[in-house]
Amino acid sequence: MNAAPVTTLTQFLIEERRRFPDARGEFNALLLDVALACKTISRRIARGALYNLLGDHGAADSVNVQGEVQKKLDVLSHEIFVRRTEWGGHLAGMVSEEAAEPIQIPERYPRGKYLLLFDPLDGSSNIDVNVSVGSVFSILRAPEDGATAGRNPAAADFLRPGSEQVAAGYALYGPSTMLVLSVGTGVHGFTLDPEVGEFMLSHPDLHIPADTQEFAINSSNRRFWEPPVRRYVDECLAGKSGPRDKDFNMRWIASLVAEAHRILMRGGVFMYPRDSRDPARPGRLRLLYEANPIAFLIEQAGGRASTGRQAILHVAPRAIHQRIGFVFGARNEVERIERYHAQASALGDHKPLFHERGLFLA
Numbered sequence: 412m413n414a415a416p417v418t419t420l421t422q423f424l425i426e427e428r429r430r431f432p433d434a435r436g437e438f439n440a441l442l443l444d445v446a447l448a449c450k451t452i453s454r455r456i457a458r459g460a461l462y463n464l465l466g467d468h469g470a471a472d473s474v475n476v477q478g479e480v481q482k483k484l485d486v487l488s489h490e491i492f493v494r495r496t497e498w499g500g501h502l503a504g505m506v507s508e509e510a511a512e513p514i515q516i517p518e519r520y521p522r523g524k525y526l527l528l529f530d531p532l533d534g535s536s537n538i539d540v541n542v543s544v545g546s547v548f549s550i551l552r553a554p555e556d557g558a559t560a561g562r563n564p565a566a567a568d569f570l571r572p573g574s575e576q577v578a579a580g581y582a583l584y585g586p587s588t589m590l591v592l593s594v595g596t597g598v599h600g601f602t603l604d605p606e607v608g609e610f611m612l613s614h615p616d617l618h619i620p621a622d623t624q625e626f627a628i629n630s631s632n633r634r635f636w637e638p639p640v641r642r643y644v645d646e647c648l649a650g651k652s653g654p655r656d657k658d659f660n661m662r663w664i665a666s667l668v669a670e671a672h673r674i675l676m677r678g679g680v681f682m683y684p685r686d687s688r689d690p691a692r693p694g695r696l697r698l699l700y701e702a703n704p705i706a707f708l709i710e711q712a713g714g715r716a717s718t719g720r721q722a723i724l725h726v727a728p729r730a731i732h733q734r735i736g737f738v739f740g741a742r743n744e745v746e747r748i749e750r751y752h753a754q755a756s757a758l759g760d761h762k763p764l765f766h767e768r769g770l771f772l773a
Contacts, residue, residue, distance in 0.1 A: 441527070
């Protein structure tokens with residue numbers, strides 16, 4: 412008896428498109444261009460030191476708009492994303508972590524009705540030690556006066572809340588390469604079959620349990636955390652003998668894509684909260700092309716994504732490279748963290764009577 416055929420990414424997208432008879436296929440074509448970019452990056456990463464692709468870029472100006480030293484693969488991945496997607500006539504413009512301003516579509520190519528925002532290589536500091544990294548992307552509809560009028564999109568055209576995303580996803584480059592995607596109808600994982608060069612549906616309808624006993628945070632930043640975050644982590648670390656009455660495991664990979672993937676696969680909660688280290692940067696992760704696409708996936712999978720105070724997908728962006736605090740994962744845990752922030756705000760963070768273990772914060 413033959414096994415049932417595995418659904419390819421192309422087949423999956425065609426089936427989704429059939430639900431919308433008026434769709435013309437540009438959206439699917441764009442997603443397949445993004446998938447091709449991810450396949451190409453996966454091949455480059457796999458070659459690593461054999462092709463002298465590891466280490467810093469080495470150019471005198473190899474610091475991106477974030478003030479971060481660029482890795483060789485950061486620059487290469489950015490170029491791959493741009494070149495694989497700019498030509499197809501599906502995009503009006505792009506935003507990348509590695510570019511200070513929006514990227515315009517060359518005049519020799521037609522413009523489309525979508526905007527692409529991406530971090531071409533998340534977690535690139537892990538590349539040199541062969542730890543999983545990834546690419547993250549978000550897709551928005553371009554303003555109607557953009558593509559139709561031939562206008563190049565300005566930075567303001569990208570400043571839209573995450574709730575307006577029409578698709579989001581990430582590629583994970585690990586022991587296997589996976590593409591995890593949502594077009595607004597749940598979250599689905601596709602594994603790259605290297606023999607045929609296709610992404611195959613391997614993890615349909617991913618769902619995050621509402622409860623967990625696993626959390627991820629960079630504990631070296633504890634001295635900068637706000638009291639509600641310290642309270643939450645302390646309660647988790649207290650385990651069965653503490654107020655939560657259960658033991659927790661702590662994880663930290665330092666790769667947003669890898670952290671999100673673990674949570675989508677087996678649950679958990681991730682925290683890179685707002686802290687006091689640098690008042691000009693109230694968070695570490697970028698809103699438009701890191702927090703928003705991951706939040707879209709998490710919410711589509713039944714979890715919750717938050718700043719700690721409000722839903723990420725409702726935040727009105729102010730700048731294309733804006734940073735933000737980010738907490739996501741198991742719905743009940745994220746809501747607990749939001750509750751701790753609300754209690755601290757209502758009572759005043761530093762009133763001794765209302766300390767995080769105080770009488771009125773049970």
